[in-house]
Amino acid sequence: MHVEKPINPWLRQALELGPPILFFLAYMRFQDVTWTIGGRDYDGFILVTAGFVPLLLLSMAVLWKLTGKVSRLQVFTAVMVIVFGGLTVWLNDERFFKMKTTLVYGFFAVTLGIGLLRGQGWLKVLMGEMLPMSDRGWLILSRRLAMAFAAMAVANEAVWRTQSTEFWVTFETFGLPAFLFVAFMSQAKLIERESLSAGGDDPDDQGGAA
Template structure:
């Protein structure tokens, strides 16, 4: 039996960010409660699509769909938008906790996720993990402040169009660290 082919980058992008984009579009035409219901359904469909395409349990989308379901469900059931606004805080704090906890236990959580895509020296994985843990903690704080001081319209715009570019920009700033600690391929000759 052959191993599954990875989904095309465009399809993966659609499955990863489609639910959030639908949330924003529906919110612009309706209200936060309708947008939340759409986000819940779209997240579940996206998770199912990723699971089917990759033929493995995608952990990060699973965490997201569980939290969207729980906090979206509480938002709809109690008619209180606070819960859906708190979800990003909890996701970012959970990521920070997993990364920092993994390092404190002597593990390299980022290597588990990204090891097949890149090879870094042990010190590189450690530095990268601590940086991402601190960054996710920062994002959790930003969201906590944002949902408390911004209007719902402003918060939805920040959630949709602010956090993703901030995460991508932070990832790009990590390129020098990853280059500095990249392991030489076995076929590469050491530089003299």
């Protein structure tokens, strides 16, 4: 099993949170600026998106270099950013980048939902090394986070279709991550109760309360 090399937690946070925060700051600075390139006009959102894609890839490359490991979630998110960021710039249409967030969270919700239909908590595949819990605990956590991801997908879709781009950028950068953080931290009691070190292993009990 490949072991991730430890790095300074502040450096990890900077690499993971730096790109979206810089995207927010750059948009706030250049939102009212228009560039003409090759005879086409591009507003601030389009140009900032064009800069965000390589910045995100660079931060992931540095994280991989330092730790020797990049999670599947990070790879999937990067692919979605490249595809929809590329479409945004190529077609000069900011809607594609806004839809990306809906599709990412929707994908997580659907994927976890498929696992739940099979009676499995698929979060264990991604986080099992960090949180040793019983299968019952993973099933419950997968169910709860699937609902959280679904709510985030719906919220993003509603916000980008009804609110200004400035509001959406703020919501995307701070609102959704804060909601996900609170949703995950609210599961502390479940994680403690179902921890293997606390005797929570019960492979025959896949049910549990939601």
